[in-house]
Amino acid sequence: MLINAQNLKGAAIIARDGAVGEIxxxxxxxxxxxxxxxxxxxxxxxxxxxxxxxxxxxxxxDEAANRVFVNLTRGQVxxxxxxxxxxxxxxxxxxxxxxxxxxPYYWGGPYLWGDSAFPATLSMPPAxxxxxxAAATARRREEExxxxxxxxxxxxxxxxxxxxxxxxxxxxxxxxLDDKDWTFRFIVIKTGGWLSGRKTLVSPRxxxxxxxxxxxxxxxxxxxxxxxxxxxxxSSPVSREYEESLHRHYGKQ
Numbered sequence: 001m002l003i004n005a006q007n008l009k010g011a012a013i014i015a016r017d018g019a020v021g022e023i024x025x026x027x028x029x030x031x032x033x034x035x036x037x038x039x040x041x042x043x044x045x046x047x048x049x050x051x052x053x054x055x056x057x058x059x060x061x062d063e064a065a066n067r068v069f070v071n072l073t074r075g076q077v078x079x080x081x082x083x084x085x086x087x088x089x090x091x092x093x094x095x096x097x098x099x100x101x102x103x104p105y106y107w108g109g110p111y112l113w114g115d116s117a118f119p120a121t122l123s124m125p126p127a128x129x130x131x132x133x134a135a136a137t138a139r140r141r142e143e144e145x146x147x148x149x150x151x152x153x154x155x156x157x158x159x160x161x162x163x164x165x166x167x168x169x170x171x172x173x174x175x176x177l178d179d180k181d182w183t184f185r186f187i188v189i190k191t192g193g194w195l196s197g198r199k200t201l202v203s204p205r206x207x208x209x210x211x212x213x214x215x216x217x218x219x220x221x222x223x224x225x226x227x228x229x230x231x232x233x234x235s236s237p238v239s240r241e242y243e244e245s246l247h248r249h250y251g252k253q
Contacts, residue, residue, distance in 0.1 A: 001178070001180075001237075002176050002177070002178055002179075002237065003063050003177055005154055005175040006174045007063055007066075008068070009023055010066065011023045011063075011068050013038070013053060013068050014068065015070055016071065018074055020040065020051075020070075021041050021042035023041075023068065024050065024155075025085070025154055025155045026038055026039065026154040027039065027052075028175075029151060029152075030150050030210065032183065033183055033184040033204040034112060034182055034183045035177060035184070036106060037052040037053065037089075037151075038052070039052060039153075040052070045074075046078060050083055051083060052083050054097075056103050056123050057071055057072050081093060081097050081100055118180060119181070119182060158172055158173070159171050160210075160215045162216070163219070164219045164220075165223060168192070169226055170190050171192065172187055172217065173188045173199060174187075175187055175188065185203070185238075186201040186203060186204075186238070187217075188201060188234070191226070198231050200226060201238070201246060202219055206220050206221060206250070206252070229246065
């Protein structure tokens, strides 16, 4: 199912034994355009501490009910590694997080999620402490980068300017994700001025470059193509027919 990321912001995270907080942000990999972590504000339960939740732990995302169900306990979330949302997520923090839950590294295999194409298939019952400790010791022998330069915040990237052929055409308004593999299928662009704020979609595969310093994305499309592209109606789910018409319009597979 395709879901608007903004619609999931504020959604309640429901563990096996109760609520643990609400989604505040998403960290995505700007190479694979895949959500690697949900940033969850735990509210009064843990004094508004923010924790990470991996899509590996998600059982179901219910957009209509504004809830996301995870196969974790409140105790597991409470004891999970802390996250400083004001700093880049370090590779050491990622390994500590994944080791804590006994999850494999998503960067350690040939597929989108390491050894699998889908995060749900990597979920497993929590290992006993000795197994987790042994796995952590072995994994940390790997050479690690100081931080993952490809993890980006949706909150940060929303509002980035979109440019094509030297023309600014609008800004990033939202992302549409697939809740099966948690990749971003489309970027919602809100065009400015010359198109009176209409919305349209582009695929992340059509992004040819990003300037993080200038807060800009560059698309491999031309102004006239976007001006005449199928308009996106955010009140309706993205249908297969709409996707096909969009790709036909741009001559993309």
